Amino acid sequence: MRAFKYSNVSDAGTAIKLVSVNQTARFLGGGTNLVDLMKEDVMRPTELVDVSRLKYARIEKKGNGISIGATATNASTANDENIREKYPLLSMAILAGASAQIRNMATNGGNLNQRTRCTYFYDVNMPCNKRAPGSGCGALHGVNKNHAIFGWSEKCVATYPSDMAVALAALDAVVQVEGVNNTKRSIPFADFHRLPGDHPERDNNLQQGEFITSIDLPANGLAEKSYYLKIRERSSYAFALVSVAAALVTDGNTVKEVRIALGGVAHKPWRASVAEHWLIGKQATEANFKAAAAAELKNAKPLAHNKYKVSLAAKAIVRALEGALQGGVYGAMEADSTTTDKNQDHE
Amino acid sequence: MEEQSKFPELSEAEQKALEELLPEEMSEIIASGIKRRHFLKLFAVTGTSLLAAHLLGIEQLMARTVPIEQQAPLLIENGVNLSFKVNGSQQQLLVDSRMTLLDTLRERLNLTGSKKGCDHGQCGACTVILDEKRVLSCLTLAVTCEDKKVTTIEGLATGNELHPMQTSFIKHDGFQCGYCTPGQICSAVALMDEAKNGEASYVTADVRRKSRSVKLSDEEIRERMSGNICRCGAYPNIVDAIREVHGDKAVAQVWQFAEGTV
Numbered sequence: 123m124r125a126f127k128y129s130n131v132s133d134a135g136t137a138i139k140l141v142s143v144n145q146t147a148r149f150l151g152g153g154t155n156l157v158d159l160m161k162e163d164v165m166r167p168t169e170l171v172d173v174s175r176l177k178y179a180r181i182e183k184k185g186n187g188i189s190i191g192a193t194a195t196n197a198s199t200a201n202d203e204n205i206r207e208k209y210p211l212l213s214m215a216i217l218a219g220a221s222a223q224i225r226n227m228a229t230n231g232g233n234l235n236q237r238t239r240c241t242y243f244y245d246v247n248m249p250c251n252k253r254a255p256g257s258g259c260g261a262l263h264g265v266n267k268n269h270a271i272f273g274w275s276e277k278c279v280a281t282y283p284s285d286m287a288v289a290l291a292a293l294d295a296v297v298q299v300e301g302v303n304n305t306k307r308s309i310p311f312a313d314f315h316r317l318p319g320d321h322p323e324r325d326n327n328l329q330q331g332e333f334i335t336s337i338d339l340p341a342n343g344l345a346e347k348s349y350y351l352k353i354r355e356r357s358s359y360a361f362a363l364v365s366v367a368a369a370l371v372t373d374g375n376t377v378k379e380v381r382i383a384l385g386g387v388a389h390k391p392w393r394a395s396v397a398e399h400w401l402i403g404k405q406a407t408e409a410n411f412k413a414a415a416a417a418e419l420k421n422a423k424p425l426a427h428n429k430y431k432v433s434l435a436a437k438a439i440v441r442a443l444e445g446a447l448q449g450g451v452y453g454a455m456e457a458d459s460t461t462t463d464k465n466q467d468h469e
Numbered sequence: 470m471e472e473q474s475k476f477p478e479l480s481e482a483e484q485k486a487l488e489e490l491l492p493e494e495m496s497e498i499i500a501s502g503i504k505r506r507h508f509l510k511l512f513a514v515t516g517t518s519l520l521a522a523h524l525l526g527i528e529q530l531m532a533r534t535v536p537i538e539q540q541a542p543l544l545i546e547n548g549v550n551l552s553f554k555v556n557g558s559q560q561q562l563l564v565d566s567r568m569t570l571l572d573t574l575r576e577r578l579n580l581t582g583s584k585k586g587c588d589h590g591q592c593g594a595c596t597v598i599l600d601e602k603r604v605l606s607c608l609t610l611a612v613t614c615e616d617k618k619v620t621t622i623e624g625l626a627t628g629n630e631l632h633p634m635q636t637s638f639i640k641h642d643g644f645q646c647g648y649c650t651p652g653q654i655c656s657a658v659a660l661m662d663e664a665k666n667g668e669a670s671y672v673t674a675d676v677r678r679k680s681r682s683v684k685l686s687d688e689e690i691r692e693r694m695s696g697n698i699c700r701c702g703a704y705p706n707i708v709d710a711i712r713e714v715h716g717d718k719a720v721a722q723v724w725q726f727a728e729g730t731v
Binding site: 123124125126127128130150153154157158161162170172174197200201203206207210213214217218220221222223224226227345352357358359449450451452453 | 608
């Protein structure tokens with residue numbers, strides 16, 4: 123690891139000042155992604171400003187919704203009583219991510235700031251426009267089984283790995299940010315992360331030195347029917363091939379409101395707006411879920427090795443919606459799904 | 470007995486077990502103070518590597534608090550004075566800002582129980598308990614531990630009395646090579662508190678339903694321990710060991726020594 127200066131500060135203003143004047147300085151939260159990337163020589167900050175002890179760890183009521191502090195850990199957020207009760211989708215998504223140890227370390231702000239990444243990004247011997255702008259994309263015509271099927275560019279086909287962020291996208295979260303001279307702004311979640319376009323080196327729309335203070339969740343009626351489904355190559359502690367955050371409000375069996383966001387398919391959490399529009403006012407049936415998923419996936423652009431993600435995502439959307447409809451109880455469909463997967467293996 | 474012992478640092482039961490297992494010349498090697506790794510290497514070349522590996526496992530399980538001996542570093546850049554508690558004892562040292570907690574424990578404080586497996590947060594062998602929470606010491610910068618309390622595998626036993634989780638791992642043979650074991654045990658110890666606090670997991674049936682404490686099914690134990698990888702595949706025995714400590718009744722031991730070996 124390259125040498126860097128470590129700064130421990132007692133207030134956000136000082137932290138913001140330090141990072142905004144030094145283009146190669148970074149905030150340090152739990153370090154679970156940043157420290158690893160530094161070991162791999164992928165990220166080379168000259169200064170780390172430790173914000174993990176700053177007093178932004180509160181999870182509290184804000185208006186009719188809840189404000190989640192940026193320095194609260196993923197574990198404490200997932201297990202917060204109010205989050206479990208009113209935003210179970212967020213709890214489920216966080217708990218689907220990483221391992222218990224990592225969730226104890228990782229902060230909420232750090233989760234949103236983790237890098238969109240792929241194995242080519244991690245390997246400094248490979249070309250990667252995200253790591254070294256202009257060097258090319260190794261994955262575009264390389265091994266791209268785990269890569270994007272939505273919103274990618276010729277410059278970058280990596281996917282964003284956070285599970286938490288997929289739920290936040292579905293819940294219409296708002297990211298509260300503070301910059302130099304006490305300037306504050308609110309970023310709707312859909313505008314927080316970026317698609318790669320011509321500048322894959324930028325994962326999100328934060329300016330250098332801008333510090334996330336909290337993530338706000340507006341009130342909603344989705345708690346009764348929401349579900350986070352994560353599909354991966356082993357049953358735990360792996361990134362999603364595809365994940366789905368789904369939530370519904372129904373009147374009788376009519377869909378009044380629906381939220382669907384996908385993970386593992388794009389450079390940022392992918393809000394499945396086409397499927398959502400399709401479902402509004404329709405009956406909450408498997409046939410309609412399938413049709414809505416198909417409408418969304420019609421726009422997918424798979425790469426050479428990830429065509430499987432198109433049908434996987436379509437089926438995952440259906441299953442997540444069914445999970446939500448059944449009250450978000452884990453395992454309600456899981457036993458069923460295991461059998462299906464096994465059958466497919468033998469086909 | 471104590472004075473004549475070939476292995477003065479071990480408990481009576483451990484001494485007896487070792488004396489029975491070791492060939493005569495090996496006991497001499499240990500008594501002469503040769504380093505453990507060298508000893509294990511010798512073991513390997515004598516063709517008894519399986520036995521050596523098993524002993525290494527036992528050694529991890531029985532790792533205990535020893536007086537911490539600080540090692541002087543060769544070179545420090547961007548040094549930061551660090552003051553924190555390790556297994557109950559206050560430590561003060563100057564560390565390179567790059568130093569991980571794992572390297573600090575192993576290389577500066579001679580606490581080699583915590584293992585470096587992948588060094589990238591993927592295996593859990595380095596798991597320690599930091600301010601009551603299990604974390605990965607390989608991704609924790611030592612400088613971020615100022616004023617915090619660390620418990621490693623060496624700090625779990627009370628004197629010669631093993632932590633119940635250590636005892637249970639031995640009873641249920643929750644390891645083969647032993648390399649992941651310190652991390653598994655630290656992780657499992659912290660898990661017991663998480664369950665007592667009613668924390669949820671991804672396989673919790675309904676996260677909206679909160680209870681004061683959680684009774685862990687085998688599926689829950691497996692999910693919650695998924696951050697600790699065991700290449701030997703001792704998982705069923707690890708689950709048994711944890712279930713015994715977590716539950717209120719003993720779990721049957723599923724193995725026994727072959728006849729004539731004890």
